[in-house]
Amino acid sequence: MGLRLPVIVDAGGRRAATADTPSKADRIRGALLTAILEHRLGPGTKLGEDEIGSLYGVSRTIVRGVLQSLAHEGIVDIEKNRGAFVAHPSVADAREVFEARRLIEAAVTALAVERRAPAAIARLRAHLEAERQATEEGDRAAAIRLSGEFHIELARIAGHRLYETILTELVARSSLILLIYHRREPRCADDHHQRLVDAIEAGRASEAVGLMSHHLAEIFEALDLDVRPTGGHSLAEILGP
């Protein structure tokens, strides 16, 4: 069972402190990340070191580093002496992630209103357009990914590096959660983003914060958090610890 990973990848390295050449590790990391977030690799999928290494023409050393990094973000689970697997967030994880997002993104939204600038608004509107297009084309995975990037862009506008870092992780986990526990499309999600940008642009802080909170709540409510057979992976995880 080959992993079917993309060879052409987008650069996923957001931590380019010195703006160096995007290292090989960053490329592989980005490839794995998007592959997972676009659901080409389902939860529980084994991520063998040798397999990935030979796929990208690097040694296990590099792959191990990438997997450890992804594990730290909660996208991958590493079991000692067994290997790495695509994470399968539990229902409790889902609750916690969305609770944290509501808390942090409310603060981010308020900051974004304060620091809004025409250029920032323009970037948001461009994002909106990309999202609309993905939705129109029925590309669900891309829509989820773009929607996530919208939230990160907001954090960037807020000018809060720490929130941005935390949210980057939470959004990635959210994407995984959305793809696993998907029940129905949250209605008018793009409309939410739209109205949010409008409120931010107009400087209506409390309205914007309320919209964000409501937006996240609605996404969470649209999840199906009941019993999950989620066919075919780690039994121990299903039976609980």
Add this chain to the structure above:
Amino acid sequence: MGLRLPVIVDAGGRRAATADTPSKADRIRGALLTAILEHRLGPGTKLGEDEIGSLYGVSRTIVRGVLQSLAHEGIVDIEKNRGAFVAHPSVADAREVFEARRLIEAAVTALAVERRAPAAIARLRAHLEAERQATEEGDRAAAIRLSGEFHIELARIAGHRLYETILTELVARSSLILLIYHRREPRCADDHHQRLVDAIEAGRASEAVGLMSHHLAEIFEALDLDVRPTGGHSLAEILGP
């Protein structure tokens, strides 16, 4: 210039998912972490892979993993082809960390009030006693470390794994910040903790949240965030990017 690291260390592995034997990496990780947080290793100190490796009798492979992990938490900075250094949080970092803590710990406090139980309160009071003792003995580093652990214990009581994880990182960074930007002791910090526990035990939620917020604000206010010569390390960092 030897690193002067402790050989006897406390187990720092909080992520014992399978409760396995605390691996060698965890031991080294814990040793480095406490050494940094107790200021035996100052900001900017070079953490050579070979040096640490030979100190603990492991190969660079292990050390690299540990350093990468610490880097992900913002305790260590890794510069490509140059090595790892104890992080030197900027003033902006300090602001962001404490802003995030105020936000998250307010939520944690509210949760802790909800889920309080006699056993939990007892653990908090035991912590209080340990803190008082460290303060009495004038062991500043230990006092800071214990004070941080108090906050993490609170997150544990709140029963929110994600908040606990995030706070563990933020508290570690806070400790480093406190040790760097220390100006004066925040007055009655232990008294703050004391009153906080009282409010939690009595179930006075809004008072507890207010105390926590005030507590963190006061710690932050006690920092000296002016110009920093911080003698003797990376000039590039001082001159900014």
Add this chain to the structure above:
DNA sequence: TGTCGCAGGATCGTATACGATTTGAGCGCG
């Protein structure tokens, strides 16, 4: 005398090698 260039050493990045652990299949026995 001060600055520039150039080895030499130290340190990091990556690949590879080898022992340890897990897993799954085959086989014998109840």
Add this chain to the structure above:
DNA sequence: CGCGCTCAAATCGTATACGATCCTGCGACA
């Protein structure tokens, strides 16, 4: 026929090796 045991293949954990990069100190030249 099912259950447990043994052993081999696969995979991971760790150490080591080698090439690449960076820092340092010394000497030549303006």
